[in-house]
Each structure stands twice: as structure tokens, then as C-alpha cells.
Amino acid sequence: MKAAILGYGNLGKGIELAIRQNPDVELCAFFTRRDPASLKTNTEGVPVYSVDDIPSHKDEFDILFICGGSATDLPKQTPEYARYFNVIDSFDTHARIPEHFDNVDKAAKESGHVALISCGWDPGMFSLNRLYANCVLPEGNDYTFWGKGVSQGHSDAIRRIDGVKDGKQYTIPIEAALEAVRNGENPELTTRQKHLRECFVVAEEGADKARIENEIKTMPNYFADYDTTVHFISEEELKRDHSGIPHGGFVFRTGVTGENKEHKHVIEYSLKLDSNPEFTASVLVAYARAIVRMKKEGMSGCKTVFDVPPAYLSPLSAEELRAHLL
Amino acid sequence: MKAAILGYGNLGKGIELAIRQNPDVELCAFFTRRDPASLKTNTEGVPVYSVDDIPSHKDEFDILFICGGSATDLPKQTPEYARYFNVIDSFDTHARIPEHFDNVDKAAKESGHVALISCGWDPGMFSLNRLYANCVLPEGNDYTFWGKGVSQGHSDAIRRIDGVKDGKQYTIPIEAALEAVRNGENPELTTRQKHLRECFVVAEEGADKARIENEIKTMPNYFADYDTTVHFISEEELKRDHSGIPHGGFVFRTGVTGENKEHKHVIEYSLKLDSNPEFTASVLVAYARAIVRMKKEGMSGCKTVFDVPPAYLSPLSAEELRAHLL
Numbered sequence: 001m002k003a004a005i006l007g008y009g010n011l012g013k014g015i016e017l018a019i020r021q022n023p024d025v026e027l028c029a030f031f032t033r034r035d036p037a038s039l040k041t042n043t044e045g046v047p048v049y050s051v052d053d054i055p056s057h058k059d060e061f062d063i064l065f066i067c068g069g070s071a072t073d074l075p076k077q078t079p080e081y082a083r084y085f086n087v088i089d090s091f092d093t094h095a096r097i098p099e100h101f102d103n104v105d106k107a108a109k110e111s112g113h114v115a116l117i118s119c120g121w122d123p124g125m126f127s128l129n130r131l132y133a134n135c136v137l138p139e140g141n142d143y144t145f146w147g148k149g150v151s152q153g154h155s156d157a158i159r160r161i162d163g164v165k166d167g168k169q170y171t172i173p174i175e176a177a178l179e180a181v182r183n184g185e186n187p188e189l190t191t192r193q194k195h196l197r198e199c200f201v202v203a204e205e206g207a208d209k210a211r212i213e214n215e216i217k218t219m220p221n222y223f224a225d226y227d228t229t230v231h232f233i234s235e236e237e238l239k240r241d242h243s244g245i246p247h248g249g250f251v252f253r254t255g256v257t258g259e260n261k262e263h264k265h266v267i268e269y270s271l272k273l274d275s276n277p278e279f280t281a282s283v284l285v286a287y288a289r290a291i292v293r294m295k296k297e298g299m300s301g302c303k304t305v306f307d308v309p310p311a312y313l314s315p316l317s318a319e320e321l322r323a324h325l326l
Numbered sequence: 327m328k329a330a331i332l333g334y335g336n337l338g339k340g341i342e343l344a345i346r347q348n349p350d351v352e353l354c355a356f357f358t359r360r361d362p363a364s365l366k367t368n369t370e371g372v373p374v375y376s377v378d379d380i381p382s383h384k385d386e387f388d389i390l391f392i393c394g395g396s397a398t399d400l401p402k403q404t405p406e407y408a409r410y411f412n413v414i415d416s417f418d419t420h421a422r423i424p425e426h427f428d429n430v431d432k433a434a435k436e437s438g439h440v441a442l443i444s445c446g447w448d449p450g451m452f453s454l455n456r457l458y459a460n461c462v463l464p465e466g467n468d469y470t471f472w473g474k475g476v477s478q479g480h481s482d483a484i485r486r487i488d489g490v491k492d493g494k495q496y497t498i499p500i501e502a503a504l505e506a507v508r509n510g511e512n513p514e515l516t517t518r519q520k521h522l523r524e525c526f527v528v529a530e531e532g533a534d535k536a537r538i539e540n541e542i543k544t545m546p547n548y549f550a551d552y553d554t555t556v557h558f559i560s561e562e563e564l565k566r567d568h569s570g571i572p573h574g575g576f577v578f579r580t581g582v583t584g585e586n587k588e589h590k591h592v593i594e595y596s597l598k599l600d601s602n603p604e605f606t607a608s609v610l611v612a613y614a615r616a617i618v619r620m621k622k623e624g625m626s627g628c629k630t631v632f633d634v635p636p637a638y639l640s641p642l643s644a645e646e647l648r649a650h651l652l
Contacts, residue, residue: 017583021464028536042585064377098649125458127652129595130638132451134651136605138347177590184598208556225548257343257608259368263600269455272508274589282583286461306637306647310454313461323424325460326444326453 001292002060004029006041006051006081007067010245011090015045015065016282022285024315028061054211058084063288074117075100078105082302086291088284090120092256097123105302114295115302120280121271122146126251127271128305133253137265140255145173145194149247149276150260157222158199161215165208166235168242168312172196181252184264191312197228200242202235247276286313327618328386330355331409336571337416340607341391342369348611350641354387384410388616388621400443401426405433408441408628412617414610416446423449424633431628440621441628445613446606447473447597449501454579454631455595459579463591466501466581469507471499471520475573475602483548484525485543489533492561494568498522499576507578510590523554526568528561572604612639 003025005012013029019027022053029047032039036048049057064085068074082104091100094184095117108115118124118174122144130142151171158167161278162309177194180187187193199216203209213230216223233241248271290312294303311321329351331338335483336433337647338356345353355373358365360415362374373381390411394400396419404415408430417426421445446451448470455498456468477497484493503520514520525542540555559567574597583589599605613631618628637647 014583017585021583051330094652097652098645101648123652125462125593126457130618130646130651131636131640132454135615136451136608136638138608182598257340257347257601257604259343263604265600266596266598267451268594268596268598270592270594272510272592272594274591275583277593278589282462282464289461304648306644306651306652307635309633309635310455310457310461311632314457318632319424321457322427322630325456326420326423326630326632 001025001062001289002028003063003065003288004031004057004060004061004085005065006031006054006068006077007073008041009031009067010277011281011284012065012067013042014275014277014279015067015284016041018166018276018281018285021282022289022315025285025288027082027259031064031254035041054081054084061085062292063088064124065284065288068097071214078115078117079103082113083105083111085112086113086115086295088288088291090118090124090280090284091118092120092123094123101304102301109301112300114291114299116287116291116304116308117302118304119284121273121283124280124283124305125271126249126269127150129267130249131306133251133255133267133269137255137257137267139257139261140253140265143189143252143254144249145178145252146249147171147173147247149273150242150247154199154222155198157219158201158216158313161212163204163212164201165204166202166238168200168238170198172198178250181254182264182266182268188239190258191225192227195226197223197226199228199230200233200238202238203229203232244274245276246274247279248272289313289315327351327388327615328510329389329391329415329451329614330357330383330387331391332357332380332403333394333399334358334367336603337607338391338393339368339612340601340604340621341393341610342367343604344611345542347608348615350475351611351614355383357390378555380407380410387411388618389406389414391610391614396422401429404443405429405440408433408439409437410439412439412441412621414442414445414614414617416450416606416610417444418446418449420449426564427628435627437579438626440617440625442613442630442634443615443628444630445610447599447609450462450606450609450631451597452575452595455577455593456579457632459577459581459593459595463579463581463593465581465583465587466579467512468578468593469515469578470575470602471504472575472580473497473499473521473573475575475599476568480523480548481526483545484527484542487538488529489538490527491530492528492564494526496524496526498524504576507580508592508594510580510592512580517551521552523549523552525554526559526564527556528559528564530553572600573605574598615639615641 039048066089074091106117154169252270253267290308391417398418430441480495577595579593616634
């Protein structure tokens, strides 16, 4: 299976590494919006092309991993490049998924390719767990918690504040809320009761720290609805202690069965990830395998993780899966 | 979707209840090996037929839930009744799944039906989690723990001992082992390090309790390889405190990614179930919906949970799923 990567940020680098762990996938090309000569990848011998050259490589690769951002890149890129390859992205703006799906579906059907959008862990593995659990326990409650992990959006928001040199934000699920859900208490939880926000901030020399702290804590949407703590630290400390990109979270479904709904059930799925982009990339590579199979079976159009039979993700045969994993 | 149930034990009763929670499923008939007139179900107005009458009801129902035991019932029943209906079972003898699959596949293909075997939570939801996690983290370790819950097989083994009037056995995962796995320590665990066995035994009057306890603790395969505790209690206590059928367990995959495998990831899936048979039944009813869809699409033959696109389990449309659960 021949693969190409478009975009060499955290996710693109994660794909590059994940491919090394999947011997049936061969990395054949990088595409970039920068000057190709300026892009230094971690894989020798794999050519780097300009994104403008994509049309001339039509169907040279079985899958194009599109590693752009959800805000502005993917809404354009995924439909456009579905004209030339089977494609996969990690589009994660939940509210705009239906619109993105329709655009990609149209392009992929017209060109006869298979596309898969919104792959990763949320959307992705978390979505799968929400779906399975909802089908199995039709009467119940859903809970999703995120963290402990770094939120890129919230870290960016901190860095935009006047007087802030750098900063990192951790989203942290509140243990008491997790326990209440885990015990089947079906709590109704406010935003503040579900997650804490912890910020590590490097202030510019002479900046007013009290004002920065206040601006963070009162920032609408991002922080105002949460209990937020702000720690001012040095640039060295930030680099030493907060340069990772860990993340994770929990999906719960609690439900009831029985003559009088007397039996409670708790389904819990959780992830604890040292590297958010590398794990996301690992999910995408597994789904790329599925896309290539679906294309070989004559399918086309846009898919999501909901449409893919789990066996399609595995390099093992159906017989092997039944014998060893069922 | 018209459904019939064969076998009215714990699982059959669970299916009967689960159908009430799924408005798109209609319970139309029970089949039994007993005298139909003697079977008192919990659903008025639904006819009870003899299992011998199955051929005369061919294709009257969209799905037959086969609720027999894995040791001797299902290996005969599922291939046989796949000739007359789409069928689903909870065959759970892992080692014999390939053979059972082949037998059911042959029968279902010949008659043009869809069959799904080994559905429930293990095999079933646990298998799915093993598969997804293995595909996403190809370099890693798998761990499955069961409990806390009642093991029917081990309870039966206790009851066969001379001088035992009744008994119940709980399988309990060892907290220290769970924690070591959860922390990404990748421990190598012996049988004894993974699970405890706790037995509640009602002895016959005058029976030698020391001998019973010794026979339990030294029983090969069942107890000898475990740390086992035995509590002698009264019949009343057993009925009052141990009449439920709870179960559950944990599936872990711990793996690594990164340039130097420096990033650890932990995927954990767990179930905490007040009623093992009612939860199993709930899984079967969701998969019955998928089977009926696959049949409508022209498929036939034997399937497992690995072959079913997750969206097929839901009564919601693909659009609704993308908008609300992805």
C-alpha cells in the first residue's frame, strides 16, 4: 500500500513514524505548501513535492494523508484532493462534520475514490465507543471527559494575551465527577463540574501578572466557565516540564436493563496518551488500510469510522482474527 | 423487524426484556424444546411453539435468537436453524470458534441467510476492543481481566463436590495487576497474579467442611492455579446476598509510538454489569438489527462482530449518527 503525506506538522510527522510500525504501508512521497527544497523530513530517500504538483501524481499512491488544520485547511483540501487520491483526514470541528462530509462525498464519488473524514480519537475512537454503547444500552446517559492533556486551542488563546511570551494549558477531568459517573449515579454535571483548566504561563519581562491572570480566568468560552489555575513559570521550566503533547480522556455510557430497569451497567472507555498527534496518526494509518480495501471492493464516496467493518483495519486475515482476537 | 427466541433460560429472558427497549424490534414467537404448553413467558400474547415446528415457520421472522449453551446446544442448533432464518448466537468457546464459524457459514450460504456467531461481551465487545486497539497500536501488549463477576462454570464445579448443597463463585481481578497494566508497566502476569477466586458455599448438614474447602482449592484447572478463598454460609445468606449474576471486566492495550518508541499509550475498556445475561442480550439485539440490514443488502453466510460496520447496529440514520455521535 503506497502512501503520501500532505502537511508536515505534528500530525504529518506522526504519520511518518506510524507508517514505520506498519510493514504493509510504504511511504512514497511528501507534499508541502512550503518550498519543497526547504522541507527536511525524517525519512531519507522519500521525495518532497509541492502541493501544486498533486494533479500530476494522480493515483500514483493508494492513500493521501491530509494533515492540515480543521479551521481552514481541511474544508478546502479534502474535497479538492479526493479528486486525485483516496484520502483521509482528522477533521475535528464536530458541528461542521455534516457539511464537510457532503463536500468530500461529492468529490470522491465524482472521481471514484474513497475518502474517510474525522478520523483519530475524538472524533474517531471515542465516537465509535459512543455509538456501540448507545446501541447496546438504548436507555442511558453518555459522558465524555477529556484529559489530562494539552489543549492547543486554549494554549493559543493564552499566548494571544498581551504580555504573555509563551504558555501551555492542560484540560483535567475532575476526579469526583468521574467517580460519580463510574458509580452509576447519573449525575447532571455543569461545565465547571466536569473539567479543570490549569495554565502554565511565561510572562514578558515587566508584564503585569495579576492582569494576565485575570484576563485568562475571565476569558469567555475558553476559561470563564471553568475553575482555572494559573502558574507563572520561567521559559526554561516551560521547555523542561511542558514540552510534551499528552492527552486522553474517558467515554462512559451508563444504562439500565431488566423488568423494572433494576440492573445498572457501566461501559467505560479511556485513553492515556503520551503523544496526542502520534496516537491520532496511528489511528489514521489503520483506517487507511480499510480505505484501500473498500476502494478495491469497488466502493467510492465519503466514509466515517461508523461505516468501516472493524476487520478492515487489520493486516490479519478474517480467519486469523477469528482464531486469535474473537 | 420480527424476532423469535429459541430457548428460555437466562439469556432468552434477557432477549425478551431487551426487545422492549428497542421499539423497532417486535417479539413474535418463542420456540422451546420443552412442552410449549408448559412454558410461562413474561410476554402475554406471544405464541410458544415447539422447536420441532421451526421448519414450518421458515422466514416468518427476520431473526432467530438462539439462546442455547455453547458446549452442546449451539454447535448443533445454529447451523441447523440458519437453514430457516437469519440467526444469532452467543457461542463463547473461544477455541472452537473457527469450526463453529465454518459449519454455520456453510448452512447460511446454502439457504441464503445471514448468521452472526459469538456475540455478547466476550466474545463480542471485548473482542472488538482487542481488534481496534491492536490495529491502532501494532507494537504493544494485550491484557484481558474478568470480573468482578459470577462464573457459572466455576459455580457448577463447586456444586458437583460431595457434601455441597449450593455455591457461587466470583472471579475477581487483582487490583495491583490492573494498576501495573494501567501504568504502562507491561507486566508479565501469571494466572495467580491476574485473578482471585472467591467461593460462597452452602454445605450439607454434617458435611466435612475442611475436606470441601481442600477439594475446591486443589481442583485442577478451575482453582488450583489461583488464590482461592472459601466462605461457608447458610442457604438463606446465599439467596439473600448472592442471587444476582453480575459480571464485567477489563481489556487493555498498552503500546508505544515515536522515533525511539518513547511515547507510551494505554487504551482501557471496561464493563461493570449488574446482569451478565441481560447485557449480553442487549448486545445481541443491537447486532440482530445489523444482520437484518446485511440480509436486505443481499449478503449471506456467517459473520462475526468484526465484519459489521458499527452504523448497522443503530436505529438512527447515517446522517443522524454523523451529526450527533461522531
